[in-house]
Amino acid sequence: MRHRAKATHHNRTITVDFCDESTYFQVLSDGKAFVEFVLAFILALGFQLAHKTTCRGGGCLTRHSHYARVRLGGLTLWRLQCTTCKAVFTVLPHFVLRYRTMRPAVARDALIATHGGLSLEWCAVICHISPMALYRVICAFGQHHVVTVLTRCGLPLPTYILADEKHSRCLTERVYLPTIVRGRVIWHLGYSASKSAAAFTESYGVFQRAALEYEPSYQVRGALTDGFDSTVSSMRTLFPGARLGFCLRHALNKLPDKLIGVSASVRQGLRSKFHALLHRCRQRKSLRVVALGQRLRHLANRIATTVGEAHGERVRQWFQAKKAGWYAVLEDPQMPAMSTMLDQAHNTIDRKLFAMKGFHHPEGGQAAFLTGLAHLYNLIPYQRRALNAGTCGVEVEGGRVPTSDWMLNLQILTSGGFR
Numbered sequence: 001m002r003h004r005a006k007a008t009h010h011n012r013t014i015t016v017d018f019c020d021e022s023t024y025f026q027v028l029s030d031g032k033a034f035v036e037f038v039l040a041f042i043l044a045l046g047f048q049l050a051h052k053t054t055c056r057g058g059g060c061l062t063r064h065s066h067y068a069r070v071r072l073g074g075l076t077l078w079r080l081q082c083t084t085c086k087a088v089f090t091v092l093p094h095f096v097l098r099y100r101t102m103r104p105a106v107a108r109d110a111l112i113a114t115h116g117g118l119s120l121e122w123c124a125v126i127c128h129i130s131p132m133a134l135y136r137v138i139c140a141f142g143q144h145h146v147v148t149v150l151t152r153c154g155l156p157l158p159t160y161i162l163a164d165e166k167h168s169r170c171l172t173e174r175v176y177l178p179t180i181v182r183g184r185v186i187w188h189l190g191y192s193a194s195k196s197a198a199a200f201t202e203s204y205g206v207f208q209r210a211a212l213e214y215e216p217s218y219q220v221r222g223a224l225t226d227g228f229d230s231t232v233s234s235m236r237t238l239f240p241g242a243r244l245g246f247c248l249r250h251a252l253n254k255l256p257d258k259l260i261g262v263s264a265s266v267r268q269g270l271r272s273k274f275h276a277l278l279h280r281c282r283q284r285k286s287l288r289v290v291a292l293g294q295r296l297r298h299l300a301n302r303i304a305t306t307v308g309e310a311h312g313e314r315v316r317q318w319f320q321a322k323k324a325g326w327y328a329v330l331e332d333p334q335m336p337a338m339s340t341m342l343d344q345a346h347n348t349i350d351r352k353l354f355a356m357k358g359f360h361h362p363e364g365g366q367a368a369f370l371t372g373l374a375h376l377y378n379l380i381p382y383q384r385r386a387l388n389a390g391t392c393g394v395e396v397e398g399g400r401v402p403t404s405d406w407m408l409n410l411q412i413l414t415s416g417g418f419r
């Protein structure tokens with residue numbers, strides 16, 4: 001109920017980096033100097049402020065803006081008002097979290113421990129906060145859609161995507177986490193109690209709406225899935241023009257399942273043949289559907305003669321059902337071929353979900369919580385020994401982050417007052 005009341009007025013809080021606390025308290029006494037500092041900070045980020053839609057004030061405050069000091073929770077804050085549209089921006093210094101009494105430094109340690117897979121209870125012991133407080137901090141960051149945060153980092157909306165659902169558990173119920181990944185970045189992490197096409201369409205639709213709001217002409221050119229019916233049909237509904245491909249590695253791993261009762265070594269041998277076939281097709285520049293179809297037919301015949309007609313026929317039917325999806329991968333070099341990145345993302349998220357399973361309940365804020373986890377996945381830098389050590393997913397994909405401090409980036413990028 002509180003959420004509904006809150007939604008009626010726009011959150012125009014902006015987090016500003018004052019470098020250290022003493023700087024903040026210095027400029028606090030001088031309104032003009034304060035406004036100058038804030039304007040310089042926004043200018044350096046290259047961000048614009050979220051004025052009212054009717055505003056003709058040029059999208060930024062001027063030094064003539066109105067300002068007033070308010071005291072909130074023992075801290076003095078400045079509120080700046082646009083003289084044109086009267087939008088009011090609350091300036092939050094970097095050492096304060098919005099609505100939280102928790103210090104960012106404490107939240108940082110707890111969030112990184114959570115991200116690393118430590119349980120809520122252990123994070124609570126180490127960081128001296130309650131598990132519920134940590135859960136709420138993640139939900140608070142998750143109020144802002146991933147699309148908003150990633151586009152603020154200058155990342156273009158993804159034209160080729162990986163889409164798949166993680167199967168998880170909420171208490172005893174099975175739940176699904178529809179996910180969209182491009183490279184090392186999660187663009188959507190949803191929550192669904194049903195695995196129906198309608199439920200998945202609704203979840204992926206949240207991403208689509210956020211993307212279209214940012215760029216009305218946004219279109220997905222290609223989507224890679226594992227071939228699950230509900231996923232495929234939701235992609236078809238939402239992105240009718242997109243090329244739909246099926247993950248090649250998934251296909252390779254599925255082949256042995258089609259040969260039940262056949263000895264492991266023979267199955268392995270046939271899998272290698274299939275691997276060589278797909279590999280060769282990927283290398284060919286001018287591949288025609290006929291070529292792939294022909295090779296698949298040969299392989300199915302070979303399976304029939306090696307391990308029996310029943311197996312051959314089963315594989316043949318499976319090839320028939322899936323080959324359009326494989327061909328879609330092979331015909332477009334920009335199409336992702338394997339869902340490896342998505343599996344990695346799901347494994348990371350899974351550890352956290354397991355760590356937080358005590359908080360899952362039907363009335364809980366799963367959507368916000370999962371979005372919060374997606375922000376952590378995108379913004380926390382990789383560990384020292386990792387391939388891209390020291391940089392975060394957003395940077396690996398070519399995005400810019402406001403500062404070298406991931407926690408501060410998370411605070412700034414999820415501020416409601418930036419556009």
Ligand SMILES: [Zn+2]
Binds near residue numbers: 051052086087
């Ligand atoms: Zn304005």
